[in-house]
Amino acid sequence: MQKRLFLSSLAVAAAICSTPTMAQDKFKIGLILPMTGPFASTGKQIEAAVKLYMAQNGDMVAGKKVELIVKDDTSAPDVTKRIAQELVVNEKVSVLAGFGLTPLALATAPIATQSKTPLVVMAAATSSITEASPFIVRTSFTLPQAAVGLADWAPKNNIKKVVSLVSDYGPGIDAEKYFKDRFTFNGGQVVETLRVPMRNPDFAPFLQKVRDAKPDAVYVFVPSGAGAALMKQFAERGLDKAGIRLIGTGDVTDDDILNAMGDVALGVTTSHHYSASHNSPLNKKFVEAFTKANAGLRPNFMAVGGYDGMRVIYEAAKASKGAGGQALLDAMKGQVFESPRGPMFIDAQTRDVVHNIYIRKVERVGGQLFNQEFETIKDVKDPGKTR
Amino acid sequence: MLTILFDGIAYGMLLFILAVGLSVTMGLMNFINLAHGAFAMAGGYLTVVLMQRFGVPFLICLPLAFLATGFLGAIMERSLYRPMYAKPHLDQVLFSIGLAFMSVSAIDYFMGSQQQIMQLPDMLKGRTEIWDGALGMGHYRLFIIAICAALTLALQYVLAKTTFGSRLRASVDDSRVAAGLGINVNSVFAITFAVGSGLAGLGGALGAEVLGLDPTFPLKFMVYFLIVVAVGGTSSITGPLLAALLLGIADVPGKYYVPKLGAFIVYSLMLLILLWRPQGLFVRKGGH
């Protein structure tokens, strides 16, 4: 036993000995994404979009070479925090980016503040994140933005009675609250609010409850990926035949899997900030390049968050001449530009994204299913903050 | 609400088909196989690939999933699992978790991380309402119940009425004595493991529509399988069947009537049952 212990301690000592290399002439970006686990498809989309941006815009900015360090967040906030800390302290990254889940971003916020490193949120969508640190900038979206858009549209379209069905976690609760408040303000009625546990293998009982309540529509939010199962159950339960419409935020008709959902998704109306069929030359170029580089994978709203995040980082680095810290952050605030989603800007006060919200309907175009935009609500600020 | 009861029964039967292989393996070979979910996932993905890439009709895919996963199970049993029987439980846990990890990652690599979506044949897509909507039965769920009921009867018949069944029961009760009586315990193990994995594959193919299918499937549903096995006991087929039905009926109507409590109900129920009857609800005395 002694020999074992001795050898082990030697191994431990030897194993931890590795010197980190320090390169001054590099602009390092620490990208922390969910590469494994239930949200791995988000990580894949963002990584692909980030690499696409770099392929299109070169890997030099302000005279420095851009180095991308990708890490898996393992969905554990303490591990993410440690990874972020190590990236900042050892690798000396100039900016942290990614963040697929709210708790991960919130846990890492103090690191951003303490080390004065800008943190670009490319995926997470709860309102309160940008308030957790003055160094956080978001390029994804917030659920309240999408929810409020729909809550304004619905009453004008014969939808007065709604049952809300959301997944029971941060963004879901945000989606429910803001929809309910605005919808009720507009004269509608949310007869029931159902929350589906995250680990739920079966939507059946919840959809049955919806059916029994006989509303005009069911308002839905589920994380990207679960939309397919929900859609199937919706049809199987005969809700469409009972005259109940399916409306929700765009996560339920995620471009990633929309095409595979089949006819059951036709006619579903959603509100969101990005559709792969958005009619602009920049978006067409983006979608084409993305699908070509990724074996036919269609970009979704997560990818566009990553793409725009890189744009914000690159332009800010050019403006701050490669410096990090406060200068880099200041150059990120107030950026106005055209994104594949449409025009957008980073609000200088809240550091959050302001963009158009589109009301879309799923239609078959050229043999494939797309979210076709038919109404635009311009320059939506995050309602979660104007309170 | 009859509809909800019906849904719960369908869900329970699906769980039963998925978990029965695990239960028999644990009872027979005293082997904790946490990679059981991987076989289910394999069946599901095989079905998806056959349907989407080769256009094989859904109904043909089901027996194919069963056979292919059963075959896979047989190979793995001979090569990888057999040396593990004598090892302590902790080693078996490590081993099967390792296999599960590998399968999750491999599927992620080859098939991508998204949810896989299946298109059912039209005849399974409808819904029948009787008694003026008081009982609505989705055709797919009817199908699931029918298949699972048929399988249960078949399994019960094999166990009770065939020679193989009696050999199996003997080996479960006491494998040493069974071997002493001239029963080829090794081949009993192999066949049982293959059938168990095949059933899991079939369950995965059937369940992909209802439960969803993505690379994290084995880890997500492992807890439910374990609950069925723990509550139902490992010494019979009817035990896990009733346990799975109980689970389905508690889960689905539970979430309907008390949505705030949602997942609580299943876990609390399991806890209470195990505290009351630690060996599981339906155990025969004797044996191990």
Place this chain on the structure above:
Amino acid sequence: MQAESHQRLQSSLLQPARWKWAEFLFWGLVFLAPWVLPSHALMVNEMAIVALFALSLDLVLGYAGIVSLGHAVFLGFGAYSAALFAKHIMPDPLVGLCFAMVTTSCLGALCALTILRGSDLTRLMVTLGMALILLELANKLDWLTGGSDGLQGVLMGPLLGRFEFDLMGQTAATYSLTILFTSFFFVRHWVHSPLGATVKAVRDNRLRAMAIGINVNARLAVVYGAAACLAGAAGALMAQTTGFASLDVFALDRSADVMLMLVIGGVGWLYGGVLGAVAFKLMHDVIAGITPQYWTFWIGLFLVVLVLVGRERLLKPWTWWRS
């Protein structure tokens, strides 16, 4: 003559309880690590916390023979207790740690009632069930715990009034290591005590232990409570050094990971937990650095090979090619 053999018998029985020089070397190196390799101080901190958690599971699994797949329930309870204490009552780390240890021990004593009966599988499921129930509870009580967003706003005061938790993580690492070592010291002492011997007897053969008059249930309850206390301490350290507590501390992954670490390192051996934790974390970090997406495959492969080759042989490379 008799006295001499008596002496020898006694000293051979006491032999395992004595500290060996290799152990001093080990702990010396370990405490130096955050200062000699400052860039890895954070990793050392994380390893120390997980090692403490693994040590507590070793008490339960290795010394009392209880198979538990829900040990994270204590980790989580300790984490939330410490975080809530720091947020609402007082930000001092040591007081918070004591508070968390006390509350988790109470939970442990309560849970001990559930693990007394049944087979391995029963206990596996009962412990798992408790962890999942507490996970759901923490999710539902989001006005208290922050729900799935996690509990934020946990600002820790300086340790002992002087040492701030810095960005480099050296304070955190030394703090965690000290608590780890103190716990280890006490556990080591306990394991070689008469009480420890009775617990080992229960693990080895419960029936026989009962037959010689050992109160099995009382022993198990005490061990479980003590293990809960240590796991709670690990959770508190986690919450305090990261300034955050969220639902995943209760998740199945945590319980499963720590069980893996313990089994890799060696169950029933005190250093098993510590070394298993170090080895597993290192492996995970290195492999995840190489392939952030498919690291689970390589870990899985490692586990399969490890078991096929034989666990005891991992730390003895010269036996790999025997038989």
